[in-house]
Amino acid sequence: MAVVTRDSEPGAAAGASRPAAASRLLASMAGLDWLAKIWWAFLSISLFAGLWELCWAMGWADEKLLPPPHIFLSNIAEQGRYFNTATRWQVGQSMTEGPSAFESVLITGAATTGRVFAGLVIASVLAIAVGVLVRYYRFFDRLVLPTITLLSPVSPIAWLPVAIFLFGIGNAPAIFMVVVALFFHMVLATINQIDTVNTNLINVARTMGASKAQIYGRVIVPAILPGMLQVLRMNLFGAWMVVLVAESTGVGYGMGQVIMLARNTFNPSLVFFTIAVIGVLGFTFDWLLRLAQRRILYWLPDTAERLRVL
Amino acid sequence: MSSEDAPHFSSRDAVVCRGVGKTWAAGTKRAHEALTDIDLDIKPGEFVVFLGPSGCGKSTLLYLIAGLEDATKGRVWSFGDLVETPSPQRSLIFQETSLFPWLTVWENVSFGLSIRGAGKEERRTVAAEALQRVGLKAAMDKRPDELSGGMRQRVAVARALAMRPKVLLMDEPFAALDVQTRARMQDFLLDVWRDSGASVLFVTHHIDEAVALADRVVVFTSRPGRIKTIVPIDMPRPRNLFSREAENLRIKLTDLLRDEVDRAFAEQEAFAVPA
Ligand SMILES: Nc1ncnc2c1ncn2[C@@H]1O[C@H](COP(=O)(O)OP(=O)(O)OP(=O)(O)O)[C@@H](O)[C@H]1O
Ligand SMILES: [Mg+2]
Numbered sequence: 031m032a033v034v035t036r037d038s039e040p041g042a043a044a045g046a047s048r049p050a051a052a053s054r055l056l057a058s059m060a061g062l063d064w065l066a067k068i069w070w071a072f073l074s075i076s077l078f079a080g081l082w083e084l085c086w087a088m089g090w091a092d093e094k095l096l097p098p099p100h101i102f103l104s105n106i107a108e109q110g111r112y113f114n115t116a117t118r119w120q121v122g123q124s125m126t127e128g129p130s131a132f133e134s135v136l137i138t139g140a141a142t143t144g145r146v147f148a149g150l151v152i153a154s155v156l157a158i159a160v161g162v163l164v165r166y167y168r169f170f171d172r173l174v175l176p177t178i179t180l181l182s183p184v185s186p187i188a189w190l191p192v193a194i195f196l197f198g199i200g201n202a203p204a205i206f207m208v209v210v211a212l213f214f215h216m217v218l219a220t221i222n223q224i225d226t227v228n229t230n231l232i233n234v235a236r237t238m239g240a241s242k243a244q245i246y247g248r249v250i251v252p253a254i255l256p257g258m259l260q261v262l263r264m265n266l267f268g269a270w271m272v273v274l275v276a277e278s279t280g281v282g283y284g285m286g287q288v289i290m291l292a293r294n295t296f297n298p299s300l301v302f303f304t305i306a307v308i309g310v311l312g313f314t315f316d317w318l319l320r321l322a323q324r325r326i327l328y329w330l331p332d333t334a335e336r337l338r339v340l
Numbered sequence: 341m342s343s344e345d346a347p348h349f350s351s352r353d354a355v356v357c358r359g360v361g362k363t364w365a366a367g368t369k370r371a372h373e374a375l376t377d378i379d380l381d382i383k384p385g386e387f388v389v390f391l392g393p394s395g396c397g398k399s400t401l402l403y404l405i406a407g408l409e410d411a412t413k414g415r416v417w418s419f420g421d422l423v424e425t426p427s428p429q430r431s432l433i434f435q436e437t438s439l440f441p442w443l444t445v446w447e448n449v450s451f452g453l454s455i456r457g458a459g460k461e462e463r464r465t466v467a468a469e470a471l472q473r474v475g476l477k478a479a480m481d482k483r484p485d486e487l488s489g490g491m492r493q494r495v496a497v498a499r500a501l502a503m504r505p506k507v508l509l510m511d512e513p514f515a516a517l518d519v520q521t522r523a524r525m526q527d528f529l530l531d532v533w534r535d536s537g538a539s540v541l542f543v544t545h546h547i548d549e550a551v552a553l554a555d556r557v558v559v560f561t562s563r564p565g566r567i568k569t570i571v572p573i574d575m576p577r578p579r580n581l582f583s584r585e586a587e588n589l590r591i592k593l594t595d596l597l598r599d600e601v602d603r604a605f606a607e608q609e610a611f612a613v614p615a
Contacts, residue, residue, distance in 0.1 A: 230438035233408050238452035238503060239428040248455075252442045329442040331485050 095298055102299040102306070107131045109303045112288055113138040135307060142277065142284040143311050145201060146269045149208025153269075154262055157213050161220025166246060175221075182214035186272045190279060204284065207276035208269045219261040223254035256330055259323045266319060270312050285311075352420050354507050354539035355382040355405055359414030361564075362400050366412050373564040374400045378414070380558065380567065382539050384506070387530075389550040390543045391593065392560025392568075393601045398543045399435055401565070402509045405541065406432040418507060428452060431505035433513045435543075437492045439484040445495050446471065446480040452503045470498040473528060490517045494525065501532060508533075510542045514549070526552050530577065547593045551586050552579060559596045562604035569596060 079099045085091040086098040093101060102109070110131020160178070164171045189210045193203035227250055235249045277286025285308055292300035360378040365371050375397040382388055390398045403409040405416055407426040416423040418430060439448045447454075449470050450463035458466075471477045474494040484492055493513055500508060514522045526549065533540050544550055550557045557571040571593065575585055 228438070230434045230436060231440060233406075233426075233432070233434070234438050234440075234499075235451070235455070236408060236426040237406055237428065237430065237432050238455050239426070240455045244455055248451075249440070252440070255442075329483050329485065 097299045097302060099302075099306075102302040105299070106135070106303070109300055110134050112291055112297075112300055138284055138288065139307055139311055141201075142273055142286070142308075143315065145204045145277075145284065146208060146266075146273050146315065148201075149205045149273070150212065150262065150266065150269055152205070153209045153212035153216055153265075154258070156209070157216030158220050158258060161217045161224065162246060162251070164217070164221055165224045165250075166242070178214055178217050182218055184214075186211035187275060190276065193276065194279075204273055204276040207272050211268055211272040212265045216258075216261060216265065220254065220258065223257040223261075224250055226257075227253045256327050259319075259327065263316065263319055263323070266316060267312070270308070270315075274308070351381065351417065352384075353381050353417075354384045354386065354419060355380065355541070356417040357381075357401075357405070357414065358417075360401070360404060360411045360416060361413035362397065362404060362409065363412045364400075375404075375566075376413070376564045377566055382507075382541065384419075384539055385537050387533060387540045387553055387555045388542065389554035389557045390541065390560065391545075391547070391550050391557055391597060392565060393562045393597070393604045394545070395604070396560045396563050396600070397565030398560060399511050402432060402511050402541060402543065405507070406430050406509055408432070428503050429505055430507040430509060431500035431503045432509040433493075433496050433500050433511060435511040435515075437484070437489065437496065439492055439495055439499075441484050443483075444480070445476065445482050445484065445487070448484065448495060449499045449502050451499065466502050467498075470502040471495070473501065473532060474498045474525075475528075490521060493517070497525075497529075501536075504536065506538050508536075508538050508540045510540065512543050512545065515545070522549070523552075529553070547590050547597065548581065550593060551589050552581055557593060559593070560600070562600045562607065568600065571596075 082091070082096075083098045083100065086093060086096075091098065108131075111134070113131070113134035160174065164175055186207055189207060193206045193210075197203040197206055231249050231253060232245060235245045240248065273284070274286035274289065277284035278290040279286075285304055288304050289301060292298075292304060357378045357380040360380075361373070361376040363371050363373045378401060390401070392398050400409070404411050405418070405423065407416075407423045407430065410424075418427075423430075439445075440451065443451065446464060446467035449467040450458070453463045453466060468477055468480065471480055474497055476491060476494055476498065479487060479491065479495075484495070487495065493516055497510075497513055500510075514525050517525060529540070530553065540553075542549075542553060551573065554573050557573065559568045559571065560566065561568045571589070573589060575583070575589075580586065
């Protein structure tokens with residue numbers, strides 16, 4: 031690699047190119063690290079699938095009820111027919127027209143992911159804003175906190191009729207469901223995070239003459255950010271659950287509706303195929319969030335490795 | 341109390357405490373008297389060390405003087421103004437590290453300037469200067485997590501200095517440092533103090549440190565903290581800490597302190613035995 035570098039940059043002195051080559055080597059090592067991670071993920075999933083296949087081969091798992099991966103993944107084209115039903119079953123459109131099976135899976139997956147994402151963004155922005163306002167203004171605290179505390183234990187499922195009354199069908203009710211499922215908890219979590227900010231940090235800012243707004247903007251918000259992103263990640267799974275429920279009860283097309291369809295037509299292959307797709311989507315989403323987390327929270331040390339020495 | 345009626349205090353001293361007392365969680369079942377009857381006058385440019393058993397309210401008194409907490413009794417003035425809120429004139433260096441983990445070292449040091457809206461160039465210059473003084477200029481762009489406990493505390497000192505306070509309140513700032521570093525930090529602190537003309541109120545458990553630094557040592561009783569005695573030290577600086585005079589002072593302060601620590605422990609034992 032170093033040789034290539036020197037050839038491609040003939041002007042560079044050998045001494046100067048050495049550290050560059052070294053850092054490039056390091057970068058490729060980091061790439062290997064990344065590869066290793068994928069390899070382990072692959073191994074982990076293969077092990078799980080292998081066990082399942084084994085159960086099937088031994089005849090313990092009935093393939094009509096628990097079809098193993100090689101069966102439910104074998105006929106993607108077949109399964110794909112059931113995805114993106116909204117476009118497929120439009121009036122005047124035949125089954126052969128419209129997007130291909132693969133495209134349908136993508137469109138449906140994207141629709142559901144989009145709803146989760148939109149709900150998550152709306153819920154976190156609103157919740158952080160309300161949480162901060164509650165602590166910032168005494169009167170706001172007294173005015174809204176009782177209602178929020180009252181509503182937070184209500185199951186999001188109970189909101190489903192409300193979503194349909196208010197928004198009919200389509201994207202809006204599904205997004206609304208995600209927002210409702212997250213918002214109240216996240217407000218309470220924000221308040222809790224604010225209350226546990228290290229007093230010394232606030233006092234430092236106070237002795238330096240910071241105004242209330244400055245203390246909130248420059249101390250409290252950065253201080254609660256790590257906790258808030260953690261809360262967000264925890265709630266991501268809740269959001270995925272709720273969006274499926276919302277979709278399955280007919281407030282739109284999406285993964286939830288496919289699951290419902292599979293249930294009603296007794297199609298285990300389709301159920302597992304959908305589960306697999308949801309799994310991949312959820313995993314990717316969480317991974318992206320973790321990536322964002324590391325970017326935003328640049329100051330936090332990586333503590334995942336600290337117990338490895340034990 | 342006469343001081344309660346007087347909204348202004350004629351004394352222009354750096355800090356004036358009159359009848360100051362603090363009860364934490366006053367009016368509740370957990371009420372806890374930390375300080376009582378503190379009368380104290382600190383001249384501009386004076387170096388005063390607080391010495392007392394653990395838990396006697398030294399940190400509490402610094403909080404009251406800083407304006408971070410309200411006294412439950414009495415009043416505090418600074419340069420003739422009643423202390424009601426914190427002010428950049430009075431910088432407090434906390435007993436525990438209190439750097440902002442999301443800011444770099446230099447951003448931490450210049451935090452106070454950024455509050456006032458200073459530009460980046462100015463902030464960096466001031467931070468570099470302050471960090472130079474604590475020997476950490478090289479660590480400017482590091483994050484607090486990458487520093488040792490002692491280094492963090494020095495950054496906190498630099499941050500307080502960058503505010504150019506008139507009263508510097510220091511709560512055991514060098515407790516985490518090794519003996520050599522502490523000696524250097526003491527020398528450096530004396531330099532800064534001489535240059536700035538600020539008053540310094542310095543809490544420590546180390547009698548050596550008190551002898552090395554103080555114009556006056558305020559010795560506290562065990563909780564609730566009162567002023568037991570004030571010991572003036574008029575040894576010229578730089579001080580010879582191995583002189584007979586220094587040795588006598590150490591003995592005197594050790595005796596004063598031992599009485600109080602004994603008393604604090606005796607009280608605790610009395611608590612433990614159900615009456
Ligand atoms: N925020 C607080 N709330 C309630 N009680 C407190 C608080 N801070 C301190 N106290 C109590 O007040 C008393 C004095 O505490 P303070 O921290 O001032 O002691 P100190 O002299 O600084 O002790 P040390 O030398 O160990 O730091 C202690 O008994 C402590 O329990
Ligand atoms: Mg203390």
